Amino acid sequence: MNTPLSTAQPDLFGSADVLPPGFVFTPGFVTPAEEAALIALAATLPFAEARYHQYTARRRVVAWGSARHAITGDEPKRQPLQALPPLLQALRTRLGTWAGLAADEIVQVLMSEYRPGTPLGWHRDAPQYELIAGVSLGGPARLRLRPWPPESGDRNEVISLDLAPRSAYRMSGPARWGWQHGLPPVPAQRWSVTMRSARR
Numbered sequence: 729m730n731t732p733l734s735t736a737q738p739d740l741f742g743s744a745d746v747l748p749p750g751f752v753f754t755p756g757f758v759t760p761a762e763e764a765a766l767i768a769l770a771a772t773l774p775f776a777e778a779r780y781h782q783y784t785a786r787r788r789v790v791a792w793g794s795a796r797h798a799i800t801g802d803e804p805k806r807q808p809l810q811a812l813p814p815l816l817q818a819l820r821t822r823l824g825t826w827a828g829l830a831a832d833e834i835v836q837v838l839m840s841e842y843r844p845g846t847p848l849g850w851h852r853d854a855p856q857y858e859l860i861a862g863v864s865l866g867g868p869a870r871l872r873l874r875p876w877p878p879e880s881g882d883r884n885e886v887i888s889l890d891l892a893p894r895s896a897y898r899m900s901g902p903a904r905w906g907w908q909h910g911l912p913p914v915p916a917q918r919w920s921v922t923m924r925s926a927r928r
């Protein structure tokens with residue numbers, strides 16, 4: 729059956745044919761043991777709320793990367809990439825390989841913590857970045873995507889994708905530049921690790 733994007737049904741979540749071009753999703757990218765180790769690492773990190781454009785985001789983040797590549801320039805706990813913990817260095821190499829990047833092309837690593845009930849508002853990532861790749865840990869989340877700018881498509885055309893724990897996603901091309909994304913409030917504690925290359 730041919731299901732239009734605007735009425736994507738729950739049983740189609742994760743199906744590649746309903747995702748925007750340039751969006752790649754894969755379940756089971758990390759093992760439960762790797763996930764547990766990353767969550768244990770998170771417990772040691774100095775998460776803080778970050779200003780995101782004009783508002784303070786409710787998720788808390790830790791960022792590694794040069795000042796030039798900070799999302800907004802005012803993340804409270806930004807650290808150099810050389811200070812990236814070994815577990816995240818290994819993930820940077822693996823996620824980069826999966827996303828088609830050399831590890832050194834990834835100029836920013838962001839770990840985010842979403843306490844239960846925390847949303848992430850509609851946005852496109854800052855334009856100084858090109859490719860975005862992320863891994864989900866802990867609780868589930870539903871990623872929503874809508875065309876951007878609005879006149880480029882049907883504004884009611886919202887695609888939802890369940891981001892299962894341990895899955896990975898990658899956004900480039902149209903999915904990255906021609907769509908916004910956001911998360912409705914998460915039902916349970918969740919972490920994500922997102923990585924970005926510099927805009928070419």
Ligand SMILES: O=C(O)CCC(=O)C(=O)O
Pocket residue numbers: 838840848853862863864909919920922
């Ligand atoms: O938590 C996620 O997987 C999404 C994060 C995101 O969209 C971002 O950091 O820009």
Ligand SMILES: [Fe+2]
Pocket residue numbers: 851852853909
């Ligand atoms: Fe984003």
